[in-house]
Amino acid sequence: MIRVLLADDQALVRGAMAAMLGLERDIEVVADVGTGEEVLPAARRTRPDVALLDVQMPGTDGLTVAAALRDALPTCRVVMCTTFGRPGYYTRAMAAGAAGFVVKDAPPEHLADAIRRVHSGLRVVDPVLAAQSRTSGPNPLTEREREVLQAASEGATVADIAAALHLSGGTVRNHLSAAISKTNATTRAEAVRIAERNGWL
Amino acid sequence: MIRVLLADDQALVRGAMAAMLGLERDIEVVADVGTGEEVLPAARRTRPDVALLDVQMPGTDGLTVAAALRDALPTCRVVMCTTFGRPGYYTRAMAAGAAGFVVKDAPPEHLADAIRRVHSGLRVVDPVLAAQSRTSGPNPLTEREREVLQAASEGATVADIAAALHLSGGTVRNHLSAAISKTNATTRAEAVRIAERNGWL
DNA sequence: CGGCACCCACGACAGATGTCATGGTTCGCC
DNA sequence: GGCGAACCATGACATCTGTCGTGGGTGCCG
Numbered sequence: 202m203i204r205v206l207l208a209d210d211q212a213l214v215r216g217a218m219a220a221m222l223g224l225e226r227d228i229e230v231v232a233d234v235g236t237g238e239e240v241l242p243a244a245r246r247t248r249p250d251v252a253l254l255d256v257q258m259p260g261t262d263g264l265t266v267a268a269a270l271r272d273a274l275p276t277c278r279v280v281m282c283t284t285f286g287r288p289g290y291y292t293r294a295m296a297a298g299a300a301g302f303v304v305k306d307a308p309p310e311h312l313a314d315a316i317r318r319v320h321s322g323l324r325v326v327d328p329v330l331a332a333q334s335r336t337s338g339p340n341p342l343t344e345r346e347r348e349v350l351q352a353a354s355e356g357a358t359v360a361d362i363a364a365a366l367h368l369s370g371g372t373v374r375n376h377l378s379a380a381i382s383k384t385n386a387t388t389r390a391e392a393v394r395i396a397e398r399n400g401w402l
Numbered sequence: 403m404i405r406v407l408l409a410d411d412q413a414l415v416r417g418a419m420a421a422m423l424g425l426e427r428d429i430e431v432v433a434d435v436g437t438g439e440e441v442l443p444a445a446r447r448t449r450p451d452v453a454l455l456d457v458q459m460p461g462t463d464g465l466t467v468a469a470a471l472r473d474a475l476p477t478c479r480v481v482m483c484t485t486f487g488r489p490g491y492y493t494r495a496m497a498a499g500a501a502g503f504v505v506k507d508a509p510p511e512h513l514a515d516a517i518r519r520v521h522s523g524l525r526v527v528d529p530v531l532a533a534q535s536r537t538s539g540p541n542p543l544t545e546r547e548r549e550v551l552q553a554a555s556e557g558a559t560v561a562d563i564a565a566a567l568h569l570s571g572g573t574v575r576n577h578l579s580a581a582i583s584k585t586n587a588t589t590r591a592e593a594v595r596i597a598e599r600n601g602w603l
Numbered sequence: 604c605g606g607c608a609c610c611c612a613c614g615a616c617a618g619a620t621g622t623c624a625t626g627g628t629t630c631g632c633c
Numbered sequence: 634g635g636c637g638a639a640c641c642a643t644g645a646c647a648t649c650t651g652t653c654g655t656g657g658g659t660g661c662c663g
Contacts, residue, residue, distance in 0.1 A: 218418045305414040573642060
């Protein structure tokens with residue numbers, strides 16, 4: 202029996218996935234939570250063999266949780282599950298010690314499959330994403346650039362960002378300019394889109 | 403036995419929802435499709451009692467499909483299902499003739515419940531969303547403003563939009579200015595965010 | 604130590620953006 | 634017919650944005 206912990210912020214799909222996995226003879230869902238913060242306590246309590254984590258969650262995101270979980274329960278294998286097949290997510294998930302990566306576009310059978318493989322010590326990779334993550338490369342943005350672009354992505358103006366990060370307006374524009382150039386964009390908005398698509402934010 | 407058609411672009415969650423609904427004694431999933439275009443043919447073939455449609459789908463979106471389905475199979479009731487509880491989606495879904503509206507945050511039991519209620523002739527509404535849709539009101543943007551803002555949301559500059567819509571740059575700026583003012587925003591980017599949140603795009 | 608990368612800042616400039624005033628057209632409605 | 638709403642357009646203006654050059658500070662590595 203493979204003990205599975207489920208983490209996804211959308212209760213409906215979480216319940217649905219639990220139902221689907223429950224149909225499998227060798228899989229047992231022992232816990233399901235809706236936020237990143239709940240994962241660790243639930244995992245300590247239920248000792249799952251595999252944790253299925255959504256990347257996007259309110260509060261602590263799945264990637265951070267994956268790393269923490271790896272430290273707290275080294276025997277528990279992690280499968281990341283996400284709506285968006287962004288190359289950056291993939292690489293970051295692997296860096297955070299995930300053993301598998303499944304996009305929500307994949308055929309349903311893939312999920313139970315991935316859980317079994319990961320449980321038996323194998324790694325489950327999405328070949329398309331793996332290729333993309335090689336071509337798109339690692340995050341080219343420096344920490345400051347990422348921070349500034351992130352703020353801009355939420356609709357903040359230069360003045361807003363400058364105030365929030367205690368910088369001068371000129372410096373903010375410099376960082377934005379660098380980010381725009383590194384993403385091969387021509388506008389701030391475009392840079393945001395590209396960075397988001399690659400999971401660089 | 404309630405015959406249900408499932409439409410959601412993410413195969414994994416579609417399969418999971420099918421599995422969950424399959425556990426219910428009185429519900430039978432007779433078709434499941436991944437795009438808006440496939441809905442009508444599948445519905446004609448399988449004659450479902452209830453269609454569960456995701457709002458966001460590649461190609462034809464769920465709201466359009468709902469209206470078409472209402473014309474083609476008037477006996478088939480429609481439940482809209484979506485990740486984002488945007489007030490505009492709710493009102494548009496109701497206008498398109500949907501009988502129910504479920505957000506993916508809702509507890510899993512709600513889904514089967516909603517299907518049963520809708521099948522028995524009732525309407526299923528999300529009280530929170532209904533309230534929001536009253537306060538946020540109907541789409542204040544004119545068709546042109548919506549069109550221009552939509553283009554801007556995809557990262558296009560004024561010049562790009564002007565070229566795409568065969569307008570002068572000044573006109574585009576005027577429409578954008580009007581949209582910004584109507585959304586109580588101060589920037590184009592902010593206007594986009596607000597409009598998206600309300601489902602006005 | 605001398606590079607090198609990153610961070611911060613200032614100034615200046617072209618171009619884009621948001622606002623406003625003004626004027627034209629069409630269409631539906633009282 | 635008069636009126637208002639939506640559409641398109643122009644020109645002018647203040648402001649914001651993106652770019653570039655320059656300079657100074659830190660820390661790391663060969």
